[in-house]
Amino acid sequence: MIAANIGRIFLDAYNEKNQSNYSAKEFFVEKYYGIFFNHYKYMMSAGNSPLENPKISWDKMRTGQIPYETVEKRNDRFTKTVEKIDTGPADASIAIGFPTLDLTAPTSGQITNLQLPINTDEIYLTWIGSGLGIGVQSGLSLLFSNKQILLDLFEGWQVYRDYLNSTPGLRGNQINTWNGQWIAHRYDKLSYDEANPTASFNPFGTMKDGGIEVNTQSWTKVLIGISRYCHDTTLIAYVYNLNKVNTTVGFIPFDLPRIRKPFELYDKYFGATKQDHVDQLFGTAIGFTKACQMGAIGVNALEPKGFRDCMEKGVVPKYNPTDEEKTINFNTYQIWLLAMLNNEQLWEKAQQIATTLNDYIKSDKSTKTTKSQEVAGLLASVNKKQFIEALISIVKNSTETDQLAKIAEIIHTMPVDNVPYFLTLIRFQYAVANKQSKNE
Structure with missing residues (x-):
């Protein structure tokens, strides 16, 4: 249901911004499906829905070993999906994040025999909301309810679609990973150019088979960008992972002023040069999963890797101003303190x-x-x-x-x-x- 709530917030914001009146189904049919699934490469997996063909290997299609499906077959899958949403029970095959109705399956949690009323709009909204998850390193994704963040993520959908269509070797089904890269880039004041959004933007890496994929962005880079852009005191994100076995971390508060503080201090005392290097050092000591275990994320979660020995063992660090990289590391420790x-x-x-x-x-x-x-x-x-x-x-x-x-x-x-x-x-x-x- 979380994805449905996020989908609703986004759709309301989209209609307000564009002076439109799309219902959830209308947006899914006229906008969402066209960007995400009506192409030979999908932007995300369609799970167990009729949109997905479990017999097809995406990697084999990407590498040219087998042909992509025809438009006619995709349209047939789309028609079957809409029909199942409109007439069938709401389960994991057609509602993203919902449990399966198979009691023996690992995603069958929170099953009830009560006949809870589920509006079909909510099912369509789960698809929309799931396309707005922000994937970060550690395999987890974040869903924010902030309207502007959701609209800015939507901007990136078409950019990702354009890359998929123009880059034969680029794998699909990476929308959450893409969202993490896009939002970090979108909120980077030094590199983002509104007139040329993809300038100085290279979120891709090489796969083992020679293909191309979207690299996973660090959680610190994502949150740094959001904290610099968003002036709210606190933002709450739903942290999760949808895979063969779904993982729910829960609702995590992010203390934005405290997350932003070490970067402001670094700029103040040492300047904004080498910002990318500095950004990569904060938050490297414990990882995002352990940071979530703190219950709330602020400056304490941004501890740099290797710092702990200096504090717990009383080690006097070495200072070498002639080595730029070591100096940046040294200054990062000071600023975090x-x-x-x-x-x-x-x-x-x-x-x-x-x-x-x-x-x-x-x-x-x-x-x-x-x-x-x-x-x-x-x-x-x-x-x-x-x-x-x-x-x-x-x-x-x-x-x-x-x-x-x-x-x-x-x-x-x-x-x-x-x-x-x-x-x-x-x-x-x-x-x-x-x-x-x-x-x-």
């Missing part, structure tokens, strides 16, 4: 603390590197107690007691959950200060 702390004042405070510690080491006139060892011990702290204890020995040997007392106060008064993130940010800022000091 700042976004998690949700307090930009802590950026400057971390820099001040790092400078103070670096000056303390430089003041060491002994050859025993005692002060350097003290700072190393301090930076290895992973909680408030360890940090304060390590700071005490430094205070005893320093003339900057007032500055060190301020550092202790910042850590002591900070919420316990924020301390590990702030200590890690200090380690990153210290690596920068230390490198700059050696280059002076």
Whole structure:
């Protein structure tokens, strides 16, 4: 029923925008079928409906081993499908996302013997709604109820159809995967050109047999685009996968301002250069499926891969400003920490603390590197107690007691959950200060 609800929201928005009055069946017959199925390559699988011929291999047709079906056969399948929708019971063969009526099948969940009234419009709406799923890496898809997002996805339908018709080696049945690529491109302010929508757009990859397919877009790229475009505080998506065995994750809230924050911070402190590389680094630590298990997705789900050791083990990262890729990775870690702390004042405070510690080491006139060892011990702290204890020995040997007392106060008064993130940010800022000091 979720697909039907999304289909209804889209159809209302479409009619409003185009000053039309399509019913669900009229839109399916006059618009949807023509784009999705009335061609030798489908835009998505028609499942167990009469539209699909289970005896035909799409790959063999694509590679020219067998001929595509004729227009007459497609029309016959279309007629049988409409007839079955209008006269038959609503089941998985004609209503996308509905259970099968076969109680022994793996998709027979939520069966009831109650005769629930199902309007045939709702069945047609499931087809429309299912064409608006946004596929992301991990094999899951998202359905949003936002009208503008749905209309923008619809824009991409014809673009995909044009590619299928003009590219013989391009496989079909990838509408959800296409939607993920399209919406990420559509909402990319740097690359999308309204006058030439497909300029700088290359969503394709090569298959093992030499064919072409639409690559799956990362969930972070999709959500970054949506968060930059949509000014709502929160969007809720239905997360699912329809396959031989259907998977339902459920309704997941997306905190758009918090998702957007690390990218805004990166632009502010380091500029918008290499945006694609930066976008690919956020959200790589846990994957989308585990992110959904958090119950809601915000900045915490955007943790970069490899960061965890720096925080949990007290590792002081290496900083090499001459290596552009490593510098971007380094800066991504810093910005994610700042976004998690949700307090930009802590950026400057971390820099001040790092400078103070670096000056303390430089003041060491002994050859025993005692002060350097003290700072190393301090930076290895992973909680408030360890940090304060390590700071005490430094205070005893320093003339900057007032500055060190301020550092202790910042850590002591900070919420316990924020301390590990702030200590890690200090380690990153210290690596920068230390490198700059050696280059002076």
